[in-house]
Each structure stands twice: as structure tokens, then as C-alpha cells.
Amino acid sequence: MFHKKEKKQPMKKILILVLLLCFAMPHKIYALSSSPYVKEYIENKFQYEPFMQDYKVNNDYLNFSTAKEFKPEKFIWDENGIPMVKYGAKTEYNPVTTAQGALYYHGKYLTTKSSEDREAFIKLTDALIKMQSKDGSFRYSFSHRIPHLKTRYPIGWVSGMAQGQALSVFSRAFDVTKDIKYKLAGNASLTFLTTPVSKGGPMTDLSHISTKWKDQIWFEEYITAPRNNYTLNGYIYTLLGLYDWGYNPEMTLYGGEKAKALFQKGQDSVKKILSKYDIGGYTAYDLSHLTLKQEPHVVGEYHRIHISQMYVMYRLTGSNYFLDSYNRWKSYVEPV
Template sequence: MRKILILSLLLCFAAPIKIYALSNNHYVQQYIEKDYQYQPFIQDYKINNDYLNFSTAKEFKPEKFTWDENGIPMVKYGTRIEYNPVTTAQGALFYHGKFLTSQRSEDREAFLKLADALIKMQSKDGAFRYSFSHRIPHLKTRYPAGWVSGMAQGQALSVFSRAYEVTKDIKYKLAGNASFNFLTTPVSKGGTMTDLSHISSKWKDQIWFEEYVTSPKNNYTLNGYIYTLLGLYDWGYNPEMASYGGEKAKILFQRGQDSVKKILLKYDVGGYTAYDLSHLTLKQEPHVVIEYHRVHISQMYVMYRLTGSKYFLEYYNRWKSYVDPV
């Protein structure tokens, strides 16, 4: 085990589970060889609390990451260093968690500095547009500068809800409302909201938020969608946000968790989980990112605690059984 918990981009925090077992499944074998560990959560997820136990990490230090002269995180992409709204949001959530446990003014200031940096990244229409082009090989897509992500919109909601709780400054309500409005803009109009019709025509009324928008078929990235649902939960169940999109966000959270139930089984590729459903919509080999299996496990537990649905508990137990000690 590392002495310092390192935040890999898009991963969760908590005390890890050590993996001892070996398996004939080559995905599981790689998981074990890389010493990956899934994260059990020892607290219930509540609005404005320590987001996914981020405070349990000793420092905010994602891989391939640096700071600018103003203390804003930047991500290394090959030879480039770029601002990333998700990294900024996760840094803010880390310092918010630290502030809740320490009550230190420096943690509060670091949290609000990153929340304000997030506002500066926001376009007038509420979108968090990435300022750089980005290629995702397995999706056969190069995103030009200005691309958008449902995950960025959702994690911003989690930040702005907490920033308003700390400061009571209406600018965070306004920023969150704008982020929510863009999140619910259909993909056909340049947004991130779509449906499950690319899986089944009978599910065209089931909503979905894409982390990576692809055309002509959706890819349905699981982890980014669940993080987006957490943002909807934070915004929708915060009574302060009722007049700022909160009531609609609550409804969309309920509809959204119903959507993911429809297709969870399709992420199971036989003893492991796929990153997305491009194997179905793009007709290719399942795209498996070894480390994300642990994220999927943790997210199923969080969704179970939020909804009380044993459906999510079943998948939590199933997916962790693939890598649990024997």
C-alpha cells in the first residue's frame, strides 16, 4: 500500500479493501497484479457532506497533474497541460471534505478558490467546455476544443451546492442553475442529455447523460453517468435549490436511477465490467479499463444507500465478488 492515498482522476476515496485472490479471468488477474482495490463507504451519502469520503485522502494529487501559479490544478495530456473542469471540481470537493473535518480557514479558502475557478470556466450558457481537443481511440472520436461532458456538469452541481451551503452567496445558486440547465440540454442541441434508444427502441423515454458525446450512437459510459446522478441528487435534494432547478433535478435523479437499472447487466462482460456499452452500440470488443471495475463497485453501493434499491445492492455484491478474496 502507498503511504499516501493518491487521487487518480475520476476515482473515489475511502479505506481500501485488499485483494489476495487469483483468478483465471485475465481482467481480474491484471486487477490483482496492479494492486487495485475497491472502496467501501463507511458513511451514508448526504447532500453537502464529505463527498465520497474525499477527506480520507491526505492530499489532492491526481496522477498526470500539476498546479498553475494561482493554485488551480491542470492535467498533463502528453506534452500539453490543460485545465479540466472535472479535476477542478474534484479538487474543490476534496478541500470541502477537509474543511468539514478540520474547520480550518485554509481548507475553506482552498475549496472556495476552486469553486470560483470552476465558475470562471463556465460559459454563458452554463456549459463547461473543454478548451482543448481530445481523442478517445476506442470511440473512434476526436473531440474538437469546446466539447462538453455530462460528468463535468454534474460534478459542478455537487461543488456549487456545497459552496452555497458554506457561503450563502447566490452566485453559486446561479452557477449551479446554469450548469443544470445545460446538463438537461439534448445532445441534438449540443448538450449532454440523451436516452436509451440506441440500446432498445422501447427505451426511448429513458433518460441518460453522456460523459463523452458520440455520434451517431451513444456509448453510455457508466462511471461518468453515476457521478452525474450524484450531482443531480445534491442539487435536487437541497431545499435551498428548489427555485433554481432543484425540483426538476430531483425528478431527473429518480428517472436517471431507473434508466441505469435497465442496462446494468449489459456492463457485465463475464466476471468483470466494461467501461461503457460501445461493444453494443459501436459493435466492437468490450472496452475494459481495469481500474474502473473498482469504481463501478463503489458506485453501486452509493446508489444503493441513496435509493434503498436492492437492485444496486445485488450488483455491488456481484461485482465485488469477482475480485474478492477466496
Template sequence: MKYFKRLLMLSCFILIFSLSGNLVKAAQNSADDYYKRICGYGYSETYEALNLLSEAHKLYPEDKRFIEGLNDKADIILSWSKGSQLNQSYDGAICGYNSIIKTEGISQDIKHEANVCLTLAKRRERGITGRFELKKDYNLIKNYREEYEGNYEYQNINSYSTFGNYLFIENTSSYTNTDEIRFDINGIPKVNYSGDFHYNPVTIGQYALTLYDRYLSAQVGRNQDLKKQFLNVANSLLYSVDNTGALRYEFEYKHYLEDNNFQPGWVSAMAQGEALSVFARAYHLTGDKKYIQAGNAVFKFLITKTSDGGAMDDLGSLNESLRDHIFFQLYVTDPPSYTLNGHMYTLIGLYDWANVSYDKKIGDQAKYYFNQGLETLRYILPYYDIGGFVAYDLGYLTKPGTNPTVNLNYYGIHITLLDALYRITGDKTFEDYGNLWISYVKKY
């Protein structure tokens, strides 16, 4: 009897082992069978192949054939959908983008790109051709993200008010004598450009706002010294405003989109906008009308068109139909650069100046241009998103053959500015893009 039991147990073990082996073999054959069926689909049956690949991937998530197949088919559908969108077949494009976004196993980078394009398709926009013809380099985008995650930070500010803290700018720069920045005998910073130190109106404005933020958070006793320092730098900026209302850069500068250097006397909307933020706070602290006079002059120059020597442009270089959309250029280049952070900083300046209740007419004008600039920003944000990361400007659209410019130092600044504009306006467009761009680099 004992012998029989042992024999029975041994037989059961052999049977179980045999069945296990057959199940493994059957599973392998099943995966191979899926693959053969998938390979049987032609180019015109890409959607059918994608569905079967998704089914196979759920059963065999480690099988690289299905992972690669999903991404290959998704790329084809992405290309088809972009073509449909350019031909104004928006419903077909939306269907294609959604199929990519909802299918498990497809690369997040491809899904990010589909999300960007879906935003435009839902707005019934053909989009700008250059954006859809942009060649994707997912490895490069991955490298950008990894470098950003390892070396940079972003911050949400949660609130913004004209006479309160300015974007927590005091957390971004220390402003001490270094190889890059030196202070003159009056405590005004100068910036190193190719070995020579020059006054930069943006740097001076940001240093003033840093001092203002420190003043707000300082203890009694120390705060009066910081107030004095802030007003000293604000006055330096005020004395730099010329008789046209411009804050000019008195040195040559080379921009990558231009063949020739900017000559001394060039202007920037961001310099004008940040000066408005400085003068609004200086007037709030002192009640001195000289800041109103300087600010009004700066504002009037800010809304001078680039064709008349100013820095207010339009989107006509992207598409002739967009000439009614104004854009505030950080750099006035030919072709236009459309630098994102410069436009947003300028909008903050316009908002601040609209809140200075001394001159209603000027205040209403500042509010008008603020709102017009917001309309442009809502329209143009998708074009900075290159599918998993963010471009610094739109030179890749205005100068054929130019790759998207990425500046890691400004990634977090974009997020902070979007958060500020969301807090000011309550417009979820800005919150949604801020959250999307955070998700691209979020640390887990």
C-alpha cells in the same frame, strides 16, 4: 504355534493388500465407466450428460475429464439458454441458467455469465443481442481480475449526504505537481494531454471536493485555510460556466469510438454533475446566491439533449424501444459510448442539487431527472457485467466488432458509486451489483 500365527498374519497382510489393490482398480474402472457412459450421450442429451458429470465429479473431484466435461456441457447449455431468451422463451432460459448455477464443479466464470443472463431473463427481457453474442474470453477476464487484485483497491462509503463527505474522494488522488498534473499560480490544477497542460472541469471539480472533504475532517485552525482553498477552486469553476450554462473543454480529445477528434468546446455530463456537487457545498458554506445562479444554469444545460448540443442522451442506440430511458454521457460520441461512471457521478450531482432548498421548482426538476437516471441505471447495469468483470462503457454493443473496454482504475469507482446510490435510495439492486462486482475481485 508361533509359526502358524506368523503365517496367518502374513496371509492377512497379503489379503488386505490384494483387496486394496482391487478397490483401487475397481475405483479406476468405475471412473472410466462413468466416462464411457458420459461419452455415450449425444448433443441433444447435454442435460443428462451434465447430471452424470456432476455425479462423477463428486466422486472423483480431481479427474480432469469430468472438470472439462462439466464446463463444455455448461457452455452448450449457456448458448442454448441465450438463444431461448432471444426468442422470448424465458422459462426455458431460466431453467438452463439455473442448471448451470446450481451444478457443482462448473467454472465460476461460466456461472457469473449465467447469473448476468438470469437477471435479464427473470425481468422477461430478450436482452440486447450484442450482449448475448459476446464471445467469452475467460482467460482474459481472469487476467483482469488478477491484475486488479494485485494493484487496486475498492472502498465502500457506508453513508452519503449532500453536505457531508463526497465519496471519500480525498483518498483517491494526492493532487500534487507531477508529470500528469500541474497547478497554475492561482492553485487550479491543469492536466497533461499529449504534452500540453489544459484545464479539465472534472478534475477541477474533484479537486474542489477533495478540499471540501479535507476541510470537514481538519482540526480547528487548519480548517479555515482549507475552506478558503475550496471556495477558491469552486469560484474558478463558477467563472468557467459559459452563457449557456456549459463547462466546456477547450482542447481537442480523441475518443476510441470516434474517427475524428473532439474539437475545443466539447461538453460532458459528468463535468456538469460534479459542478452541481461543488456549488451545493459552496452555497451551504457561504449562503452566497452566486452559487445558486451558477448551479441552476449548469443544471439547465445538463438536461439539454445531445441532439441539441448537450450531454443528455437516451438508450435508443441500444434498442429503439429504449428511447424513453435517459442517459448522461461522459463523452458525447457517435455511436454513443454509455460510460458507466460518468452517468453515476452525474446522478450524485443531481441528487445534491435537488437537496439545495433555495428553488423548489429547480429542486423538483433535479429530483425528477435523478429518478429517471436511476431507472436507466437499474435497467442497464447487467450489460456492463461481462461475466466475471465489468466493462467501462458499452462501446462493444454500439460499435460492432469492438471488444469490451476495461479500465482497471474505474473498477473500484463503480463499486463506490453503487454503494453511494444504495445509501441514498435504499435500492438493493445497487447493493447487489456492488457486492457481486466485489466478489469478482475479492482478496482471500
């Protein structure tokens, strides 16, 4: 009897301990909660769900009207109502900010049909046209340094993302107004988008990952030399611009077929390197850890953007490459 009691006592203590732990533990348990990146994601309450949608040409772009925090207080507004971004002590116009503002108001207009939202959309779209150079590029009017890329961009630098998001804006502007100037602006933006890096544009290839992929296209958000960095989110935004232009039947005579072919080639390219953004429990912002031989560059908030972008790309292409990445990447930040 003595020995039997001794065996039961530890079991009773273990049972009590388990019960205490159950009550003490939070309601949500995360598979990789020890990861500093996942902790940051949870603490900041980042969400990927608001940006997920069954994407359509000229729709509310990635639910921007409700999901995008385009808050007036985040910007400095000029006398014409165009947002400016603060960089250090200076305020500058940013073509991507202007494009995303236009997309935000376009989404609102689709719901409200108000003249105010329509006017705001067109005003920002026309401001974007004023930022466009004769060669179709959107050249940044300020110098900008990106520390992890060890690059300072001189005045006049360009970005594939700016070119791509402009396509999404101009497609929607023509849909709303039927003004041919938006077709012309979009076609010019597309032309510059396909200008190779060697000639001052943003188009390059995957040869800096593998020489066997030298025929696979890529559009750089941030151009780096002598090796590419392959920023993921900006590239996907560019693909969405190509989709908007290529699958809008109104653009057939204004580069539509070219944009459609580039979208197909472009989505094939990114599928080849998707797995390389996965650093085990989170995603890297770019592939500078491979091409520049440094620590992975991780920006906490962009993991949610990557997740929602994979979902949208899956809906557009039906490819399991995107579906698998979506399911895997969201599992890193979901309760289990």
C-alpha cells in the same frame, strides 16, 4: 495383503500432495484469478471500500478527503493554485479535475475547519465558475481524442459528468458561504445538462440499446455520434450531482425540484441496462461493445469505481438492482 498395500500407497501420495498444495498456495484465492482483468486488479491493489459511504447532501463527497488521491505532484499548478493536466506536450485546465479538487478540499475542511482548506475549496470553486460559459456549459478548451470511441473531440466539447460534478461542488459552496452566486451557477449548469445531444448538450436516451427505451433519459460523459456509448461511471457521478442539487432544500427555487425528478428518472434508466456492463467476471467501462459493435472496453481501475457507485446508489434508493450489482461485481475481485 499385497493388493491392499497397493491401494493405500496412491492414497498416501495424494494426501501428501494435497498437504503440499495447501502450504504452497497463497493466503487469498480468487474465484476468477485466471482473468487478466482480475489479475490486474489484484496486482495493483485496487480497492473499492474507501469510496463507500452512506451518502448525504453536502457531505465529504464519496470520502474524497481520504480516499481520493488528489496529490499535488500529479498536476501542474498555475500561479493562482489551479491544477492543470498534462495532455501530450500541453497542459490544460479540466473542469472535472477542478471540481474533484474542490470536493477534496471541501471534505478536508469538514474535518479540519481550517481556513487553509476552506480557502482552497472556494478558490477552486470560483475557478470552476470562470470555466462556465454563458449557457451554463463547461466547455473543454482543448481537443481530445478517445481511441476506443474512434472520436476526436474539437475544442469546446462538453460532458455530462462535468455538469453533474459542478452541481455537487456548487451545492457545497453555497452551504459553506451562503453566496447566491453558487445557486445561480448550479442552476445554469443544470439547465445545460438537460440540453439534448441534438442541440449540443449531453442529454440523450436509451434508444440505442432498445427502441422501447426511447423515453428513458441518459447523460453522456463522452458524446458520440451516430450512436451513444453509455459510459457508466460518468453517468453515476452525474446522478450524484442531481441528487445533491435536488435534495438540498436551499435549491428549491433554483432547479431543485427539476433535479430531483431527473435523479429519479435517471436512476430508473440505469437499472434497465446495468446487467449489460457485466462481461462475465468484470465490468466494461461503457456499452460500446453493444452500440459500436466492438470488443468490450475494460479499464481495470474503473471496476472498483463501479462497485462503490453501486453501493452508494443502493444506499440512496434502497433498490435491489443496485445491491445485487454491488454484491455480484465485488465477488469477482474478492477472495473466496
